[in-house]
Amino acid sequence: MDPIHRGPEEFGHDGNGSSEEAGRRRPSRDPLTPDFSQQTPQQARIVPLISGDLLLTVNPVDGSEVEPCPPGEQPAAPVRRTPAERADRERAAAPPVPPGPPVLQLPLLQRADERERLVRLLARGRSVRLTGPAGSGRTALLDAVAADCAELAPDGVVRLSGHKRTVADLLHGLFEAVHDAPLHRPDRELLLEKLRSTGAVVVLDDLEFGGAALDELLAATPECAFLLAATPDVAAPGPDSHLDEVFLAGLDRAASVDLMERVVERKLTEEEANWAGDLWFESEGLPLRFVQAGALLRQLDLLSTDPTAYDEYGYLENRPAGEPPAAEAADGTSAPEVALPSLGEGAAPAALLASRLSEAARDTLRFSVALGGEVPHQAHLPALVGDTHADAALGELAGCGLLSPAGSRYRLAAGVLAQLEAAGYGDGATDRARTVAQHYAWWAGHPSVTPARVVAESDAMLAAMAQLVPGDGAGQTSVAVLLARSASPAFAAGLHWSAWERSLRIGQEAGRIAGEVAEEAYFHHELGVLALCTGNLDRARAELETSISMRGALADKSGAVAGRRALALVEDRSGGPAAVGAPVMDELPVDRFEVSPPRGLPTVIPVSMPRTYPEEPAVVSRQVAPKTADEEGGRFAMLGGARRNLVAAGAGVLLAGVLGTVVTLGLTSNSDPQGDPGASTEQSVTESGDQEEELPAEETTDGATPSARTSGSASSSVTPGPSGSGSAPAGGSGASSPGATVSESAPSSPGGSSSSKPSPTRTTTTKPTVTPTSPSPSDTETSEPPTDPPTDPTPTDTETTPTVPDSSDSASGPSGTTASPSLT
Numbered sequence: 001m002d003p004i005h006r007g008p009e010e011f012g013h014d015g016n017g018s019s020e021e022a023g024r025r026r027p028s029r030d031p032l033t034p035d036f037s038q039q040t041p042q043q044a045r046i047v048p049l050i051s052g053d054l055l056l057t058v059n060p061v062d063g064s065e066v067e068p069c070p071p072g073e074q075p076a077a078p079v080r081r082t083p084a085e086r087a088d089r090e091r092a093a094a095p096p097v098p099p100g101p102p103v104l105q106l107p108l109l110q111r112a113d114e115r116e117r118l119v120r121l122l123a124r125g126r127s128v129r130l131t132g133p134a135g136s137g138r139t140a141l142l143d144a145v146a147a148d149c150a151e152l153a154p155d156g157v158v159r160l161s162g163h164k165r166t167v168a169d170l171l172h173g174l175f176e177a178v179h180d181a182p183l184h185r186p187d188r189e190l191l192l193e194k195l196r197s198t199g200a201v202v203v204l205d206d207l208e209f210g211g212a213a214l215d216e217l218l219a220a221t222p223e224c225a226f227l228l229a230a231t232p233d234v235a236a237p238g239p240d241s242h243l244d245e246v247f248l249a250g251l252d253r254a255a256s257v258d259l260m261e262r263v264v265e266r267k268l269t270e271e272e273a274n275w276a277g278d279l280w281f282e283s284e285g286l287p288l289r290f291v292q293a294g295a296l297l298r299q300l301d302l303l304s305t306d307p308t309a310y311d312e313y314g315y316l317e318n319r320p321a322g323e324p325p326a327a328e329a330a331d332g333t334s335a336p337e338v339a340l341p342s343l344g345e346g347a348a349p350a351a352l353l354a355s356r357l358s359e360a361a362r363d364t365l366r367f368s369v370a371l372g373g374e375v376p377h378q379a380h381l382p383a384l385v386g387d388t389h390a391d392a393a394l395g396e397l398a399g400c401g402l403l404s405p406a407g408s409r410y411r412l413a414a415g416v417l418a419q420l421e422a423a424g425y426g427d428g429a430t431d432r433a434r435t436v437a438q439h440y441a442w443w444a445g446h447p448s449v450t451p452a453r454v455v456a457e458s459d460a461m462l463a464a465m466a467q468l469v470p471g472d473g474a475g476q477t478s479v480a481v482l483l484a485r486s487a488s489p490a491f492a493a494g495l496h497w498s499a500w501e502r503s504l505r506i507g508q509e510a511g512r513i514a515g516e517v518a519e520e521a522y523f524h525h526e527l528g529v530l531a532l533c534t535g536n537l538d539r540a541r542a543e544l545e546t547s548i549s550m551r552g553a554l555a556d557k558s559g560a561v562a563g564r565r566a567l568a569l570v571e572d573r574s575g576g577p578a579a580v581g582a583p584v585m586d587e588l589p590v591d592r593f594e595v596s597p598p599r600g601l602p603t604v605i606p607v608s609m610p611r612t613y614p615e616e617p618a619v620v621s622r623q624v625a626p627k628t629a630d631e632e633g634g635r636f637a638m639l640g641g642a643r644r645n646l647v648a649a650g651a652g653v654l655l656a657g658v659l660g661t662v663v664t665l666g667l668t669s670n671s672d673p674q675g676d677p678g679a680s681t682e683q684s685v686t687e688s689g690d691q692e693e694e695l696p697a698e699e700t701t702d703g704a705t706p707s708a709r710t711s712g713s714a715s716s717s718v719t720p721g722p723s724g725s726g727s728a729p730a731g732g733s734g735a736s737s738p739g740a741t742v743s744e745s746a747p748s749s750p751g752g753s754s755s756s757k758p759s760p761t762r763t764t765t766t767k768p769t770v771t772p773t774s775p776s777p778s779d780t781e782t783s784e785p786p787t788d789p790p791t792d793p794t795p796t797d798t799e800t801t802p803t804v805p806d807s808s809d810s811a812s813g814p815s816g817t818t819a820s821p822s823l824t
Helices: 018-025 083-093 112-123 138-148 167-178 188-196 212-220 253-264 270-283 287-305 343-347 350-355 359-370 381-386 390-399 416-422 429-444 451-456 458-468 474-493 497-514 517-534 537-553 557-573 641-665 777-783
Strands: 047-051 054-058 065-068 128-131 157-161 201-205 225-230 244-247 403-406 409-412 715-719 741-744
Touching: 047 474, 054 474, 054 517, 065 517, 065 557, 083 167, 112 128, 112 138, 112 225, 112 244, 128 138, 138 201, 138 225, 157 167, 167 188, 167 212, 167 497, 188 212, 212 225, 253 270, 253 287, 270 287, 270 343, 287 343, 287 350, 350 359, 350 416, 359 381, 359 390, 359 409, 359 416, 359 429, 381 390, 381 429, 390 403, 390 409, 409 416, 409 458, 429 458, 429 474, 451 458, 451 474, 458 474, 458 497, 474 497, 474 517, 497 517, 517 537, 517 557, 537 557
Parallel strands: 128 225, 128 244, 157 201, 201 225
Antiparallel strands: 047 054, 054 065, 403 409, 715 741
C-alpha cells in the first residue's frame, strides 16, 4: 500500500465491518448532554468605556488599551435621573434581606431631638457632621433623617457609604447617583461642572477622612447639603468648612431597658432589670450592646422553655462541648432556668452568641474574621461553607446584632471582630482566605457575572488578597495573583477605580513575591494605563516602561505592542522627546565663534565672497572678543573661529602668490614655459599697455635663447577670479592673471630638458624645455624663489604691478617647482 495514501485500517477501520462493531462497543451518549470536549471556549469579557477624552478598552488577556476617543464615539451628555429612577437605584443599592424569619425592626428611641435638629439644619441648606461612638445608633438615625428629607432637594436624597472610600470615590459615586452616564467616567473638569449644579441631600455614613480631604468634598458640591456620620477618632473638618457639629450620646437607663424589652419581646424580670442596669454603666448606654444583650436573653428563653426547640434545625448537635442540654423534669414541671450571663459576657457577648448558633453561622463568622470583618454575600456562603442552606446563616447573625449594614453589604458590627479573634475564630485565617480567593477568582472571571456584581464584592475580594500577600508560601501569593488577575478588569469595567488600583498593586506585589514575571508585567501595564487615564503621566511612563521591558524579556509580542501604544500616547500628551536634529542654541558655548567646524565637513569659502584683507599682517589670527551676528556681517556671520583662521592664512598665501607673480612677470624672457613633457600651456602676455610687439620664439630682445616667457613658482592651489577659468592641472607652470589666487609652495630643483618649438602666434602650445645656461645677473636676482614663505607679504615700492591682460591666461606647471629662465 502506498504509505502516502493511508487506508481505513490506520484509523481503526479494517473495511470488514469492524467499524460497526467498534461503534456498538462504544456507549452512545445522550444528544442533549453537552459535549465538554468540543465546547466553545469562554470569551474574554472586553468592555469599552470612556474616560474623559480617552477610549479605554478593558482587555483581560493582554492588558487594557487606551487611545484618543474617535470623533464618532464620544458619549452623550450625562442626563439627570428621574425620581423613579433614583428610587429604583436606591432599592437596588440597599443591603439584601437575609433569608429566614424577618429581622426584628426596632424603633428609634430617645432620638427625637437630634432627629428634628438635623432635619431643620438640612432644610436650611446647612451641612452637619454627626459624631458618635461605634454602636451608638448612627446608621438608624441616618435612615430616619433621610426619610424625612426626601422632598427637600431637587435631586432628592443620595445615600453613600464612606467605608474605605476616598474623596474621588465619593465624588464619582454622587455623580453616578444623580446622572445617567453608562460606561462613562468623566474627567475632573466635567465631573466638577456637573457636581456644581447638583442639588441633593447627601447622607454619608462611615466617613473615614476629614481635614483638607473633607474640605475638597464640600467645595466640589456647593449646592448639596451633607449629613456626615463619623466616629470621634476621625480627623476633624477644616476651620473653613462651616459644618455644624452634632454629638450623639448613648441612651439613658430607662431607654436602654426599654430597648432590651423590645428585643426580648417581654417584660424583664427584676434580676434581668438589675443585670441590664449594670450593663448600662458598663456600656455607657450604647444601643448595640443592649440589642446583643437582648439576643442573649432570647436564647436563654428558648433553652429554658423548650430544650428541643433547636432540634428541627439541628442546633443541639452543634452545642459546644461541656454544655448539656436542659432536660424536662420527670413530673412534667418546667425545666430549670438557665443562669444569666456574667457582666463581662454581657459587655462582650459575641463569642457566647456565636456558640449557640448553627455550624454554618459559625463558619460564616470564621470566614468574616479571616477577611478582616467583611462578610461575603449570602449567595456565596453555600459554596464557601459547604452547606446548601448556609445562606440562612446571614439571618441568624443579623438577628443577634453581630452584623451591621455597610453600603450594599453587611460587615461585622463594632467590636465583634476583636471579640471573635479572642475566642479563637481567627485560627486558620490564611487557609480560609485562600478558599475565598479561589472561589472569587473563578466567580469574577466568569463571563456571566456582571462588573456591577463584582464591584459589590470588592471589599471582600480586596481583604482576601491582602490576607494572602504576606503569606509564608508561594501558594498563597499565587492565589492572590489569580484573584487580582480576575477581579481587576471587572473593577475597571465597573468604574470602581480605587478598588482597581488596590487590586493591581496587591497583585503586582504578589506576582513579585511568587516570581510570576508575566503577571507582574500585566499589573505594571494596567497601573500605567490607570495613571494615564487619571492624568499622572510620569507614573504612567514609569509603569509602562517597566511592563514593556518585562514583556520584551518574555517575548510577549502582543503585550509589548499594547504597552508601546499606551507609552506613545503618554509621550504625545506630555509633549514627547525633543525632535532629532533640532537646533539647540542654548547649549552652544559662550564664545561660539571659536568652535571648530564638525569633523568630516570641509571648510569651503564661497568664490563670490570678498576676501580682501589689506591690513592683515600674519597668518595667525588674533584672539578677539566674540561678536554678535550683526557685527560679523550678514549671512556669513556664523563662520567659526577655525574658518576665520583659514581665511587669514589664505589671504597671506594670496599676497605671497601675487608677489611671486609680479616678480616673474618682470622678467624679459619671452621663451616658452618649461615643465614636464606633455604639459600644455595657453598664454597671452602684453609687454606694454600702449604697444604690443610679436617676436618669433627663437628671437629675444637681449639675444637670449627661447625660454619660458613667464617664470614663477607653481601654485598648489589656484582659484580663478571672475574672469578666470578652472584650476590648472598638476604638472603645468606659468603665470596667472591678477585675479587668480596662487598659493606658493616649497621650491625644488628644475630637471629635464627638451627642445622648444617656436610659436608665431600670441598663444602657443609647446612642450616646455630646459636648456642649461648660465643665468644673467638680472635674471638670477629676480627669479630666485624664496626658500621660506615671506613673513610680510605686503608689496614693496620696488616691485611693479603687472597690467591686466586683454584675455584670461591659464597657467600650469609642476606642482611645487619653480622654473628659472635659461640663457643661451
